[in-house]
Amino acid sequence: MKKARNINLDLIKIIACIGVVLLHTTMPGFKETGRWNYSSYLYYLGTY
Numbered sequence: 458m459k460k461a462r463n464i465n466l467d468l469i470k471i472i473a474c475i476g477v478v479l480l481h482t483t484m485p486g487f488k489e490t491g492r493w494n495y496s497s498y499l500y501y502l503g504t505y
Contacts, residue, residue: 479499 479502482499
């Protein structure tokens, strides 16, 4: 019997990887300005 691959898990992993990258790349820009900007928007988007 062959098991079927659950593609939804792969999609969740991809979204999680993108979130981690956004979290780590936008944090320095968010700390420097201290106000709402594009970097802070991406930071909060990456943290879900």
